[in-house]
Structure formats: C-alpha cells, structure tokens
Amino acid sequence: MPTQALARQRNDSTFPSIWDELTWRGLVHVSTDPEALARALAAGPLTAYCGFDPTAPSLHLGHLTQLLVLRRLQLAGHRPIGLVGGSTGLIGDxxxxAERTLNSRETVAAWVERLREQVGRFLDFEGPSPARMVNNLDWTAGLSAIDFLRDIGKHYRVGTMLKKDAVAARLNSEAGISYTEFSYQILQGYDFLQLYREHGCTLQTGGSDQWGNLTSGIDLIHRVEGVAVHAIGTPLITNSDGRKFSKSEGTAVWLDPESTTPYAFFQFWLNTADADVIERLKVFTFLSRDEIDGLEQAVQERPGAREAQRRLAWEVTALVHGDEAADAARDASAALFGSGDLAALPPAMLEAALAELPSATGEPGTSVAGLLVATGLTASAGESRRAIAQGGVYVDNERVTDAEAVLGPMLHDRFAVLRRGKRTLAAVVRDA
RNA sequence: GGGAGGGUGUCCGAGUGGUUAAAGGAGACGGGCUGUAAACCCGUUGGCUCUGCCUACAGAGGUUCGAAUCCUCUCCCUCCCA
Structure with missing residues (x-):
C-alpha cells in the first residue's frame, strides 16, 4: 500500500493555480470554457469525478493519467470522486x-471490487478534502426501463447522439453498433447528473476520447438543472514514434502487480524514448517544474546517461507499487544489466534481483528451450527453437547456440538467469 | 418480413477447386548499430515427439482423387426495401 507516495505528493507552488499547472503538464487537451473553468477552480473547493469501467481485472496506464489528475485536483483543495462503472461496465462504451463482448454480471462485479481497491490507493480519503468512491450500479440498478426512457431518454436527441465520434465511426463501419452500446452515453450522462445532485459535483475528467460522454452529462445537467458544469479531457498519450503508449511487448501495462510485475513496470518506464521522457515526467510524476527542467537539460547534455528515464521509472514505480518495490526493481535492474559476470554478484543481491523476475524451476540438465516456455519468455517450443536459432537466447549472459542445449552448472548452485533478446529476463531456480 | 452483399491468420487485406500453413501490409519478436533509447538495415512470425505429422480460412454436414474456394443447413454482420 503505497501511502508514502500519497503523503509525499504535492503540487508545484510556483504555479499561480491548479489550472496553470494542469495546463503546463499538458493534461488539458479539451475542456469546457477555459476561463469559466479556471475561475470555478479558483473560486473554492469543487467536486470532480472520473469514471473507471470494469473491462478487465486491473486498471492500466491509461487510467493512471486520470487518477493523477484527480489527485492533483485534490491536492489543490478540491474533492475527488472515483466512480467505478458497475452498470456502465455491463453495457460497454x-x-x-467493433462491438464489445458482454462480460457476465459476476465477472463485472468481481472486477468492480478490484478496481475500487485500485482507484482508492491513489486518492486520500482523509484530510480536508477527502475523496469518495461510488459505483454507478447503485443508482441505475433500480431504474426501470420506463423511468429511464421517460426521465432521461426524453432529454436526449438522437441526432446529437449519432454525431458522437465512436458512434459515428461504428455506423460508418461494417461492424455497426448495437442499441446497447448506443445507449452508453446516456448512462454516463446520468452518472454526472446523479453526482451533481448527490454531491454537488461540477467537474468531470476523462480522456479526450471520452469527450462525447463528458458532454453528454454536461448537456443533461444543463437541461434538467439549468446549471453549467465543466469537463476536462486529457490528451491521448502517444509515443513520438507513433507506437502505442502503455503497451509493452504488445500487451498493456497493468497497475496490478500480479499482471505486470513491479520489475517489468520499472523497465517499461526506463525504456522511455528521449523524445518522450519529459512529457511523461510532467504527466506521471509530482516532480516540480524546476526538477523537470533540470532533467530536461540532462537529457540534452548527456542523453546516454538516461537520468530522466531513471528518475521517471523510480517515481512512477514508487507511486504505483511503493518505495520498497521501486528500490527493489531499480536494484534488480542495476544488478542484472550492470555487470556481465553474474557469478560475481553477492548471492543475496542476485537472489533479490531474481525475485523480481518471472521464474521457473530447473536444474543442470533441464532443457533450455523448455525453460523458455516455462518462464513465459517464449510461447511455444517452436518459438524457443527459433529464438535460439536467431541468437536471441542467453543463459547467464552467455549466448545459447544449440536448440537442444541444457542447463549447465548453476550460479551458487541454485540460480540461472535466462534472457530473451537484449532485455527480457527470467529466473531459473533450483527446487530446494 | 423481403432482397443483395459479406464472415480468411494478432489486425488490415489478397485469394473463387490442385506447388495454400495461405500474397501484401501493419504489429510483434530476434539480430546488427547504440545508451536496456530513437532512426535505420537484416531476419522471423500456427502447433508438435520437426527432413515428417497435426490443426486452421464463422459452425455443422456434403460433393470431389483433391476445397478457404462448389452445394446444403445454422449462426453472425452490412446495405437496400417494408
């Protein structure tokens, strides 16, 4: 539970306002009337919410941006609400x-619990502006179809709904769109209305791809309550090379340590391109403008040293997994990449480093190809064979050249370090 | 409800009876160069007990020496009409 990170976080006091800081960090891509919004933020504590739909058992990096926006608002004295989409998750944005495959109610309910726990870790539920967690199932579960159509549906114009990006794209594609998904924006709009009524919530944040859903609530509140509320759309984070951010080796980077180990998480950030690293520091860390400026200079003067990447990796890992996990990941990274001679590492350090990696059991004589599969470094025996043939497999930093190779003597008689390519590592541990 | 078109590997997309495990592209992975970057160059990309075998072109069945390609039924999608 990374409470150290929460306690340490603060906004940069050199900015005249939270609005200025959010802007500087590049977190505002679109918003409702910027002047009115800046004024509202400056006028006093307001309540802001962001929703997270249970489409998987864990949040991923895309969600982290949103969580940090809420946290920055909280640090500025505003009250954040984290919403988990117990009902919207049943419908699908x-x-x-293409159309989503519906998940079972039990699955969604289980994911809701996990997300609720994850979201809760990034906000402070005590202090002067305590956060709050809500589940939109609480106010939609009892809503009848008739009430829904009469009380909410009547405020929606189909013409407007059709113009929403995702809807329009789907209508123009072969996939088409179901009535279920088409209705999603109404549900999300109703959430905002509900939170406005219950908690006086007047600001919703979300990714810019959510803009249509954000304005859905704004319009509804305006119609029903006659009040102008606000929304901030954060930019879609992309890599400078056009590759998808938040994907490592083709799969999403998750916040759950069971899905993405802290070590893998750390490595992901460490490998950030020079061209992206400053932007990432602004969005994903609480470092001050001064500190980030300093790192920017370091990147220009000594890019090879990768100071900014190291700092970024530690900060974000500490934020998500805690200081100890960040230290362990950093040390493991240094130990495994630092020296070519793994046998020279003190056994305790080697053991600690290997604990961060995916692992399998083996002993001298165990097939290397089999171990690659067992550790998840390759997906099949055939892939192992190809990887070895291409010279992409190493045991204890020695390249393996024979597809039939077996494990030799182990480090300290207990360990072996398996490597795929330049930087994908796994541990082989002898069964005690 | 009626009619037309369509469902191919991670994705896009060619292929309308026989060198098709399936062109091409994207993505991903590996090698080289580097800084565990980026860019660039080269290679790989269904599985296995791997000079062979198995499984695959929505699903099931059929025709044929032989089918992703032809036929039948089922499911799903798109478009037009109602």
Missing part, C-alpha cells in the same frame, strides 16, 4: 472498431 462503444469502441470505434
């Missing part, structure tokens, strides 16, 4: 590409 339309993606531009």
């Amino acid at each position: 339309p993606r531009p590409s």
Whole structure:
C-alpha cells in the first residue's frame, strides 16, 4: 500500500493555480470554457469525478493519467470522486472498431471490487478534502426501463447522439453498433447528473476520447438543472514514434502487480524514448517544474546517461507499487544489466534481483528451450527453437547456440538467469 | 418480413477447386548499430515427439482423387426495401 507516495505528493507552488499547472503538464487537451473553468477552480473547493469501467481485472496506464489528475485536483483543495462503472461496465462504451463482448454480471462485479481497491490507493480519503468512491450500479440498478426512457431518454436527441465520434465511426463501419452500446452515453450522462445532485459535483475528467460522454452529462445537467458544469479531457498519450503508449511487448501495462510485475513496470518506464521522457515526467510524476527542467537539460547534455528515464521509472514505480518495490526493481535492474559476470554478484543481491523476475524451476540438465516456455519468455517450443536459432537466447549472459542445449552448472548452485533478446529476463531456480 | 452483399491468420487485406500453413501490409519478436533509447538495415512470425505429422480460412454436414474456394443447413454482420 503505497501511502508514502500519497503523503509525499504535492503540487508545484510556483504555479499561480491548479489550472496553470494542469495546463503546463499538458493534461488539458479539451475542456469546457477555459476561463469559466479556471475561475470555478479558483473560486473554492469543487467536486470532480472520473469514471473507471470494469473491462478487465486491473486498471492500466491509461487510467493512471486520470487518477493523477484527480489527485492533483485534490491536492489543490478540491474533492475527488472515483466512480467505478458497475452498470456502465455491463453495457460497454462503444469502441470505434467493433462491438464489445458482454462480460457476465459476476465477472463485472468481481472486477468492480478490484478496481475500487485500485482507484482508492491513489486518492486520500482523509484530510480536508477527502475523496469518495461510488459505483454507478447503485443508482441505475433500480431504474426501470420506463423511468429511464421517460426521465432521461426524453432529454436526449438522437441526432446529437449519432454525431458522437465512436458512434459515428461504428455506423460508418461494417461492424455497426448495437442499441446497447448506443445507449452508453446516456448512462454516463446520468452518472454526472446523479453526482451533481448527490454531491454537488461540477467537474468531470476523462480522456479526450471520452469527450462525447463528458458532454453528454454536461448537456443533461444543463437541461434538467439549468446549471453549467465543466469537463476536462486529457490528451491521448502517444509515443513520438507513433507506437502505442502503455503497451509493452504488445500487451498493456497493468497497475496490478500480479499482471505486470513491479520489475517489468520499472523497465517499461526506463525504456522511455528521449523524445518522450519529459512529457511523461510532467504527466506521471509530482516532480516540480524546476526538477523537470533540470532533467530536461540532462537529457540534452548527456542523453546516454538516461537520468530522466531513471528518475521517471523510480517515481512512477514508487507511486504505483511503493518505495520498497521501486528500490527493489531499480536494484534488480542495476544488478542484472550492470555487470556481465553474474557469478560475481553477492548471492543475496542476485537472489533479490531474481525475485523480481518471472521464474521457473530447473536444474543442470533441464532443457533450455523448455525453460523458455516455462518462464513465459517464449510461447511455444517452436518459438524457443527459433529464438535460439536467431541468437536471441542467453543463459547467464552467455549466448545459447544449440536448440537442444541444457542447463549447465548453476550460479551458487541454485540460480540461472535466462534472457530473451537484449532485455527480457527470467529466473531459473533450483527446487530446494 | 423481403432482397443483395459479406464472415480468411494478432489486425488490415489478397485469394473463387490442385506447388495454400495461405500474397501484401501493419504489429510483434530476434539480430546488427547504440545508451536496456530513437532512426535505420537484416531476419522471423500456427502447433508438435520437426527432413515428417497435426490443426486452421464463422459452425455443422456434403460433393470431389483433391476445397478457404462448389452445394446444403445454422449462426453472425452490412446495405437496400417494408
């Protein structure tokens, strides 16, 4: 539970306002009337919410941006509400590409619990502006179809709904769109209305791809309550090379340590491109403008040293997994990449480093190809064979050249370090 | 309800009876160069007990020496009409 990180976080006091800081950090891509919003933020504590739908058992990096926006608002004295989409998760936000497969109610309910716990870790539930967690199932579960159509549906114009990006894209594609997903924006709009009524919530944040859903609530509140509320859309984070940010080796980077180990998480950030690292520091860390400026200079003067990447990796890992996990990941990274001679590492350090990696059991004589599969470094025996043939497999930093190779003597008689490519590592541990 | 078109590997997309495990592209992975970057160059990319075998072109069945390609039924999608 990374409470150290929470306690340490603060906004940069050199900014005249939270609005200025959010802007500087590049977190505002679109918003409702910027002047009115800046004024509202400056006028006193307001309540802001962001929703997280249970589409998987864990949040991923895309969600982290949102969590940090809420946290920054909280640090500025505003009250954050984290919403988990117990009901919206049952419906599915339309993606531009294709219809979602519905998950069972039990699955969604289980994911809701996990997300609720994850979201809770990034906000402070005590202090002067305590956070709050809500589940939209609480106010939609009892809503009848008739009430829904009469009380909410009547405020929606189909013409407007059709113009929403994801909907329009789907209508123009072969996939089409179901009535279920088409209705999603109404549910999200109703959430905002509900939170406005219950908690006086007047600001919703979300990714810019959510803009249509954000304005859905704004319009509804305006119609029903006659009040102008606000929204901030954060930019879609992309890599300078056009590759998808938040994907490592083709799969999402998760906040759950069971899905993405702290070590893998640390490595992901450490490998950030020079061209992206400053932007990432602004969005994903609480470092001050001064500190980030300093790191920017370091990148220009000594890019090879990768100071900014190291700092970024530690900060974000500490934020998500705690200081100890960040230290362990950093030390493991240094130990395993630092020296070519693994046998020279003190056994305790080697053991600690290997504990961060995916592992399998083996002993001298165990097939290397089999171990690659067992550790998850390759997906099949055939892939192992190809990887070895291509010279992409190493045991204890020695390249393996024979597809039939077996494990030799182990480090300290207990360990072996398996490597795929330049930087994907796994541990082999002898069964005690 | 009626009619037309369509469902191919991670994704996009060619292929309308026989060198098709399936063109091409993207993505991903590996090698080289580097800084555990980026860019660039080269290679790989269904599985296995791997000079062979198995499984695959929505699902099931059929025709044929032989099918992703032809036929039947089922499921799903798109468009037009109602």
